[in-house]
Amino acid sequence: MARNLDYLNLHFNPFEPAASGVPLVDRLWVPERWKSSLQRFLDGMQRTQGAKAFAILGEYGSGKTYLLHWLEREELSKRRIRAFFFDNPGVQFYDLANALMRQLGREEFAKALWEFLDPRLADFQPALFRNSFQEWLRTVKKYRRKEDAIRELSRKIHEKEIADDEEIRYKLARLIVETYERPYFQYKDFVAGQRGALVPEKEEAPYFAAILRALRLTGGAESVAFLIDEFEEVSLQKRLTKRQTYEYMATMKRLINLTEREQFWIFVAMTPQAAEITEKLEPALWERFISHGEHRFQIPPLNKEEAKQLVIHRLDAARLEQGASQRLEQSAPRNPLFPFPEDLVESLREDIYSSPRRLVKVCSLAIARAASEEVSVPFTAKYLEEVQETLYPRPAEKDSPS
Numbered sequence: 539m540a541r542n543l544d545y546l547n548l549h550f551n552p553f554e555p556a557a558s559g560v561p562l563v564d565r566l567w568v569p570e571r572w573k574s575s576l577q578r579f580l581d582g583m584q585r586t587q588g589a590k591a592f593a594i595l596g597e598y599g600s601g602k603t604y605l606l607h608w609l610e611r612e613e614l615s616k617r618r619i620r621a622f623f624f625d626n627p628g629v630q631f632y633d634l635a636n637a638l639m640r641q642l643g644r645e646e647f648a649k650a651l652w653e654f655l656d657p658r659l660a661d662f663q664p665a666l667f668r669n670s671f672q673e674w675l676r677t678v679k680k681y682r683r684k685e686d687a688i689r690e691l692s693r694k695i696h697e698k699e700i701a702d703d704e705e706i707r708y709k710l711a712r713l714i715v716e717t718y719e720r721p722y723f724q725y726k727d728f729v730a731g732q733r734g735a736l737v738p739e740k741e742e743a744p745y746f747a748a749i750l751r752a753l754r755l756t757g758g759a760e761s762v763a764f765l766i767d768e769f770e771e772v773s774l775q776k777r778l779t780k781r782q783t784y785e786y787m788a789t790m791k792r793l794i795n796l797t798e799r800e801q802f803w804i805f806v807a808m809t810p811q812a813a814e815i816t817e818k819l820e821p822a823l824w825e826r827f828i829s830h831g832e833h834r835f836q837i838p839p840l841n842k843e844e845a846k847q848l849v850i851h852r853l854d855a856a857r858l859e860q861g862a863s864q865r866l867e868q869s870a871p872r873n874p875l876f877p878f879p880e881d882l883v884e885s886l887r888e889d890i891y892s893s894p895r896r897l898v899k900v901c902s903l904a905i906a907r908a909a910s911e912e913v914s915v916p917f918t919a920k921y922l923e924e925v926q927e928t929l930y931p932r933p934a935e936k937d938s939p940s
């Protein structure tokens with residue numbers, strides 16, 4: 539069992555050993571330099587037309603995933619933008635749509651749409667079907683009113699401005715009415731050429747646009763955003779066949795087009811190398827995506843002050859309740875970095891403190907060790923050096939005598 543962390547004035551280790559993604563805390567902090575570029579983009583975009591796409595670039599462990607989650611939790615909800623997170627989707631547009639539907643669940647989607655559309659069928663006794671979605675579906679089936687129900691839903695879909703096109707309205711309506719028979723949403727239902735396919739070829743984008751509108755309106759949101767992480771996985775050319783490259787570019791194009799026409803935003807995170815590859819594949823498309831460099835942010839290495847703030851914010855989330863920390867403070871003047879020394883950052887190598895992943899890992903191990911063996915606090919420079927070298931041994935000097 540882990541030792542009590544009271545003597546560190548912590549009730550858990552706020553640095554996760556894997557140092558990937560977001561920690562379990564209720565508020566996420568990010569440096570001002572990261573924030574301002576994204577906030578400028580969001581401020582400007584809510585007023586203008588044009589592609590609402592943004593690329594976040596960063597090296598391994600620089601905080602790309604963390605930044606996307608910060609956007610989702612802190613910034614987009616404040617602006618009433620409904621966000622969906624995608625982790626390494628495939629290259630095809632279909633993959634993205636499929637991931638979206640898996641995330642939502644067909645029943646959840648259909649039910650929300652049904653509630654929003656509030657369909658009324660003539661000579662149906664309200665009590666028969668007004669109770670629940672499930673009951674409505676059962677009643678429609680029992681009295682063989684499927685076509686009536688589809689017609690009414692389709693009319694409402696038009697009235698509520700989700701879709702104009704008759705064909706698309708019909709598909710959406712059918713999707714709702716058939717929820718009971720097929721409870722799970724599968725995008726393969728939408729792919730052309732299959733038996734029972736709902737959407738004709740080349741119509742995925744308008745159909746997808748209708749789904750986006752439905753998501754926005756049912757959620758009472760101003761717009762919808764996709765946060766796509768690990769886009770590099772799909773753009774690493776060496777792994778893509780010619781066909782996949784073509785599909786990747788077609789997906790990008792469709793996404794950009796959608797952001798221009800709909801209340802729809804996309805944020806992608808990738809390594810700078812992946813961005814370069816994408817740019818080489820189709821320079822004009824990439825330029826359009828990042829609006830000639832304006833909608834692009836490369837996460838810079840942390841400076842000393844940012845590294846210090848990162849550690850302070852992490853520690854704050856794990857502090858013991860007021861009383862205990864005050865008792866501790868009486869014996870020692872307040873050091874917000876405690877149990878780390880005030881000159882923590884100065885004690886670490888630059889390649890460690892400037893990388894969020896390395897910094898978090900070093901802090902994590904320092905605290906984990908202090909939980910299992912008695913360590914003097916605040917931690918000494920020697921102790922920190924040991925931890926740092928254990929995790930990230932200093933590379934041997936190239937010209938050192940062998």
Ligand SMILES: Nc1ncnc2c1ncn2[C@@H]1O[C@H](COP(=O)(O)OP(=O)(O)OP(=O)(O)O)[C@@H](O)[C@H]1O
Nearest residue numbers: 557558559567568598599600601602603604894895
């Ligand atoms: N602003 C921040 N405040 C606190 N912790 C952060 C911050 N930014 C990143 N981290 C932490 O740093 C670690 C690495 O971040 P993250 O996983 O987001 O990097 P990444 O760029 O997505 O890495 P990869 O290239 O492997 O996907 C995670 O533990 C994350 O919680």
Ligand SMILES: [Mg+2]
Nearest residue numbers: 559602603604
């Ligand atoms: Mg990541």
